[in-house]
Amino acid sequence: MSIRTSFTLLVLFVLLVPSAAAQTPPYDWSGLDMNLGSLPRLSNAQSRSIGAENFTGEKGKAGMATEGYGAKAARELGQGWKVSPAVHIEATSTLTLAEIEGPGAVQSIWITGDLTRDAILRFYWDGQEHPSVECPVPDFFAAGWGPFVQIDAIPVNVNPKNGYNCFWCMPFRKSCRITLENRRPKQMTCYYQINYTLTEVPDDAAYFHAQFRRTNPLPYKEVYTLVDGIEGKGHYVGTHIAWGVNNNGWWGEGEIKFYMDGDTEFPTICGTGTEDYFGGSYGFEVDNKYKEYSGPFLGMPQVILPDGMNKSQQRFGLYRFHVMDPIRFEKDLRVTIQALGWRNEGRYLPLQDDMASVAYWYQTLPTAKFPELPDRDYLEIQ
Numbered sequence: 348m349s350i351r352t353s354f355t356l357l358v359l360f361v362l363l364v365p366s367a368a369a370q371t372p373p374y375d376w377s378g379l380d381m382n383l384g385s386l387p388r389l390s391n392a393q394s395r396s397i398g399a400e401n402f403t404g405e406k407g408k409a410g411m412a413t414e415g416y417g418a419k420a421a422r423e424l425g426q427g428w429k430v431s432p433a434v435h436i437e438a439t440s441t442l443t444l445a446e447i448e449g450p451g452a453v454q455s456i457w458i459t460g461d462l463t464r465d466a467i468l469r470f471y472w473d474g475q476e477h478p479s480v481e482c483p484v485p486d487f488f489a490a491g492w493g494p495f496v497q498i499d500a501i502p503v504n505v506n507p508k509n510g511y512n513c514f515w516c517m518p519f520r521k522s523c524r525i526t527l528e529n530r531r532p533k534q535m536t537c538y539y540q541i542n543y544t545l546t547e548v549p550d551d552a553a554y555f556h557a558q559f560r561r562t563n564p565l566p567y568k569e570v571y572t573l574v575d576g577i578e579g580k581g582h583y584v585g586t587h588i589a590w591g592v593n594n595n596g597w598w599g600e601g602e603i604k605f606y607m608d609g610d611t612e613f614p615t616i617c618g619t620g621t622e623d624y625f626g627g628s629y630g631f632e633v634d635n636k637y638k639e640y641s642g643p644f645l646g647m648p649q650v651i652l653p654d655g656m657n658k659s660q661q662r663f664g665l666y667r668f669h670v671m672d673p674i675r676f677e678k679d680l681r682v683t684i685q686a687l688g689w690r691n692e693g694r695y696l697p698l699q700d701d702m703a704s705v706a707y708w709y710q711t712l713p714t715a716k717f718p719e720l721p722d723r724d725y726l727e728i729q
Contacts, residue, residue, distance in 0.1 A: 377546045379452055379516055392546035397445045398539055399431045404447065416536070433460070433538045436529040444539060445525040449473070451545040452552075453517040453525075458484065458539040459510050463493060464726040466535065467528040472554045472712065473521040479714045482559040483726065484527075486705050488513060489648075489666040491589030492728065496649045499641040502585065502668050502707075515707070517555040518548045530723040553581050553709035558717055561703040561726060564593060565686050568697045573603075574706035575681035576718075581710030582673035583680060585666065586624075591701030592661040594688055597630055598698060601685030607676040616674065621684065625665045637663075644668045668707075682706060 376385075378392030393406075399416065401409035412418075415431025436442045447453075460466075462484040470480035485493050488503045488511040498505040504512040517523070523543070529535040558574050565571055573586060583605070592598040599621035604614040618624045622631050626645035631637050641648040649664030674680075690696035703726075 377549060378544055379518060379546065379549070379552070381454070381516070390546065392544045395447075395451075395543055395545060397447070397541045397543070399434050404445070404541075404543070433536055436527060436535045436537060438532050438534055439530060441526050441528040442537075443524065443526050445523065445541045445543075447519070447523040447543060449519045449521050449523065449545075450548045451519060451523070451543055452548065453519075453523060453541060453543045454514070455542045456513050456540070457510065458537065460537040461535065462509070462511070462537065464728065465530040465723055466537070467530065467720065469526045469528070470517070470555070470557075471522075471524040471526075472519045472714075475712065475714055477714055477716045479554055479712075480557040481717055481720060482557050482705055484511065486559050486587060486589065486703060487511075487557060489587040489705070490664065491587065491703050491705075492649050492651065492662055492664050496664060497641065498646065498648050498666070499643070500646060500666060500668060501643045501670065503666075515555055518552040519554065520548050554712055554714070555707075555709055556581075556714065557705055557707045559703070559705050559720065560718070561701075561721060563591070563701040563703075563725070564699040565702050567699055570601075570604075570683045570685050571702045571704070573682040573684060573704050574708070576715050577676070577680040577708065577710060578678065578715045579711040579713075580677055581680075581708055582675040583669060583682065583706070583708040584673050585668040585705075585707035586682075587664075587666045587705040587707075588684075589701075589703040590663045590665065590686075591703075592663070592688075592698070593659055593700050594696065594698055595659050596688050596696075598661070598686070598688045598700065599630065600689070600695060601687035603682065603684040605674050606681040606683075607674070608678050608680075610681075621665075621687075624684075625667050644670055673709075680708070 374389050374391045376388050376390045378390035395404040397404040410427050412431035413426050416433040417429045421428040421430045464483040466484040468482050468484055468487055469478040472479050485491055488505055489498055490496050490505050495508050502515050601621050603618040603624045605616040606614045631647060637650045639648055639650050640646050645667045647665045651662035653660050686698035686700045688696040688698050
């Protein structure tokens with residue numbers, strides 16, 4: 348083979364065989380469906396984070412503070428040395444924790460501080476006037492009773508001491524705004540990190556919602572409403588209840604009911620008992636004692652017994668996350684649960700308990716306006 352022929356073949360090879368860059372497949376995956384199996388997959392999604400060291404999440408703009416909560420401690424070290432790890436929220440005021448232009452998704456949140464039911468989280472999607480999430484901080488993370496309780500679920504995780512974490516995927520198309528209201532008459536300190544991605548959002552992705560409610564006491568012979576007034580297509584994905592029992596005896600005979608898509612008197616889905624819905628059985632009892640547990644999707648991590656077994660003023664924290672079995676609805680949803688115990692002669696006793704809850708779901712927009720959140724005195728835990 349001549350040199351001329353070899354050169355011609357080499358030129359043809361270079362022209363006909365794509366370069367390494369050209370051979371790179373298009374990364375058309377959004378990066379939102381995260382699990383162990385998807386971790387090797389490449390995506391064009393961009394990782395960003397908002398916190399006290401970068402209030403806007405801008406690329407290359409973190410850790411630049413010269414003033415902040417840690418400025419005094421860093422006075423001999425200067426910029427870049429943990430100058431702004433936290434924020435102060437003034438008395439009876441609301442601070443915007445994050446404002447993000449989409450499309451994208453919040454992928455995890457960590458928050459801590461002296462955050463009780465006086466600290467109210469609100470999330471607004473795509474410029475909506477009304478929030479799609481409105482909830483006291485501890486309750487949002489399934490720890491309504493406080494103070495510290497270890498929770499080892501997958502969607503939420505609470506670790507020593509009051510390190511609140513959540514991993515709900517929260518897509519948005521236009522914008523995301525997250526605020527924290529301080530209802531106290533004094534300043535509040537908050538540490539937080541909101542980790543999100545900027546990426547295309549699939550057409551079939553719905554918007555995350557969470558609504559808090561409390562009734563104390565539950566009127567006699569009334570069922571407790573976890574949520575109603577939901578309008579749109581979506582799926583229900585979780586329940587947290589901080590349940591305070593105002594009677595002696597067993598309290599968990601009540602059934603949870605899901606009324607969907609025009610159901611009126613009777614629901615489509617009906618449970619068999621409170622402990623059954625939360626994945627337990629036979630009164631959560633082991634060796635004549637309540638047994639706490641905390642698993643990936645369900646648990647009763649908190650049991651407060653002021654005076655032994657089955658006494659008035661028992662308190663229980665329970666959660667059930669429908670990650671593997673979401674409750675799907677086409678146009679509307681209402682969810683209730685009965686507070687039911689036992690009275691003499693083998694009869695059920697409708698209880699008048701302290702019921703506080705968070706319902707979690709995904710749905711299409713717009714979000715129906717939530718009921719007005721009760722004032723701080725009504726939410727107070729005694």
